Amino acid sequence: MKKGTLKQILLITDGCSNKGEDPSMVAALIAQQGIAVNVIGVLEDDQSEQPIGLEEVEEVALAGEGVSQIVYQQALSQTVQTVTKQAMTQTLQGVVNQELKQILGPNQTMESLPPEQRGEVMEVVEDLGETSNVEVLVLVDTSASMQNKLPTVKEALIDLSISMNARIGKNKFAIYTFPGKRKALNKVIDWTNKLDSISSVFPKLTSGGITPTGPALKEAMHQFGKMKLTRSMNRNDESIEEAGF
Amino acid sequence: MNPSKKPVFDLRPGSIISGKWHRQVYVVQKQLGKGAIGTVYLCKRKDGRVSALKISEKAASITTEVNVLKHLSKVQGTRLGPSLIDVDDWIDQYGTCYSFYVMEYVQGVGLASFLRQRGKNWLGVLLLQLLKDLERLHHQGWVFGDLKLDNVIVSSSPPRLRWIDVGGTTQIGRSIKEYTEFYDRGYWQAGTRKAEPSYDLFALAMMALHYAYPNQFDRGRYPARTLREKVRQSKVLMPYQACLEKALQGGYQSSLEMQKDLSNKLLKVTNQKLDTTITKRNKQQRSQKAMQKSKLFWMESFVIIMVAFLFFVIYYVAI
Numbered sequence: 001m002k003k004g005t006l007k008q009i010l011l012i013t014d015g016c017s018n019k020g021e022d023p024s025m026v027a028a029l030i031a032q033q034g035i036a037v038n039v040i041g042v043l044e045d046d047q048s049e050q051p052i053g054l055e056e057v058e059e060v061a062l063a064g065e066g067v068s069q070i071v072y073q074q075a076l077s078q079t080v081q082t083v084t085k086q087a088m089t090q091t092l093q094g095v096v097n098q099e100l101k102q103i104l105g106p107n108q109t110m111e112s113l114p115p116e117q118r119g120e121v122m123e124v125v126e127d128l129g130e131t132s133n134v135e136v137l138v139l140v141d142t143s144a145s146m147q148n149k150l151p152t153v154k155e156a157l158i159d160l161s162i163s164m165n166a167r168i169g170k171n172k173f174a175i176y177t178f179p180g181k182r183k184a185l186n187k188v189i190d191w192t193n194k195l196d197s198i199s200s201v202f203p204k205l206t207s208g209g210i211t212p213t214g215p216a217l218k219e220a221m222h223q224f225g226k227m228k229l230t231r232s233m234n235r236n237d238e239s240i241e242e243a244g245f
Numbered sequence: 246m247n248p249s250k251k252p253v254f255d256l257r258p259g260s261i262i263s264g265k266w267h268r269q270v271y272v273v274q275k276q277l278g279k280g281a282i283g284t285v286y287l288c289k290r291k292d293g294r295v296s297a298l299k300i301s302e303k304a305a306s307i308t309t310e311v312n313v314l315k316h317l318s319k320v321q322g323t324r325l326g327p328s329l330i331d332v333d334d335w336i337d338q339y340g341t342c343y344s345f346y347v348m349e350y351v352q353g354v355g356l357a358s359f360l361r362q363r364g365k366n367w368l369g370v371l372l373l374q375l376l377k378d379l380e381r382l383h384h385q386g387w388v389f390g391d392l393k394l395d396n397v398i399v400s401s402s403p404p405r406l407r408w409i410d411v412g413g414t415t416q417i418g419r420s421i422k423e424y425t426e427f428y429d430r431g432y433w434q435a436g437t438r439k440a441e442p443s444y445d446l447f448a449l450a451m452m453a454l455h456y457a458y459p460n461q462f463d464r465g466r467y468p469a470r471t472l473r474e475k476v477r478q479s480k481v482l483m484p485y486q487a488c489l490e491k492a493l494q495g496g497y498q499s500s501l502e503m504q505k506d507l508s509n510k511l512l513k514v515t516n517q518k519l520d521t522t523i524t525k526r527n528k529q530q531r532s533q534k535a536m537q538k539s540k541l542f543w544m545e546s547f548v549i550i551m552v553a554f555l556f557f558v559i560y561y562v563a564i
Contacts, residue, residue, distance in 0.1 A: 077432075111334075115333060130420065168419065
């Protein structure tokens, strides 16, 4: 099987969107482009029950064919890496199921195989998860209520890079925050393979109460295309230089 | 800690789980534990055999764990981890499909309560057993990964440390499949999350620390320093201090290396009293030897003088 690149958006937020397009609709659109949307909802330490705003978290992830989880701050590090890995497995399982359908018929998925054969298929999924390349765009909600959680978010992202870089496959990360100044997004770190360089803390408070999750997600989707564009431009440059010699 | 999105289902004692593929029937006795992936129940089969059954709606995770158990069963010698009995699916009355596997029920007590019952100095022996098992596992190309107090148990007569949850077992060179923050060297900024023997040895040292500090402790500003101080401040860990520190710094490349080091240290500690008597005896022996030597010296000189005298007499007579 050809080893492709798994693309994911990881949205870290603590409340519901209140401006622009419906984030679930945008997430469904993004999933169509082969990019999974994962959502982590961060609770306040004193919140004992799931607040209303966080219902959106699960819905967006479902629409975006990703994984969602609602956690307290202190569990964020471990959650960020499990959610990312789970989403990878989920995507790969989807791919493998597609192949199985082609080979065995339309109603065949991994679950309909007897346990013995399922083991072998799962090994293939695991191999792919370990070796495929991954691109994760992290989208952090920096609206007022998230401010005191940002140091924890930073730590969790460094931790994510430790986990991902232990894999055999290559990784690329980018970090964006939203809302930005007069824009949907604010770039913190452009595509890079290591995140331990996030010494620069997240930008200071940018807004008063608006959370345009939908528009931010849409803008984030376009960042994947941009990476390809710059890469191919670099390649063109090289070929021109070579031709010059 | 993580409120999961789906309600975790609970099976009451007496519930019946019947396999879709292999047609075995299991009666739930009681719940043994609940983890990130699924719930473990004590079950009884029709023929009366008691076993542990792990069930989850995540078929993929169950399959992954079964794969690990199958690999472990191929390792020679004493069994690493519980033995695998059955793998199957169960469809409940609402039509939901769950995956489960049945394994040997390992009876025993947690490490801390065992040491409370039988004495703290058993810790060293159990750590050595663990190192020996890890060496065999590593030799087969695997790393335990999620090594922690919760995942081991001490079975009785003879006391032996057994692994009860091997879900984190990862092939060497890959990224650790499952880990717990307190035990993870990545969290302590002491190394990568790549599966290699030294990853397990770090977790083993953290196991000792968790035993010494049941409430655990924070990472602090300087994680490496925190760990060093905690090892040194613990009275229980005194005999193993040097080994634990070395393991925490990634100083051991193999389990065997740490095992040798630790057993040398343990022998020294238990032999300390014996040692003093031995050295006394040695001293006596040495002085006796010295006396013998001086006697020999006098004998030699006496013989030489006698011979010289004899020659002198012969010479005198001849003249």
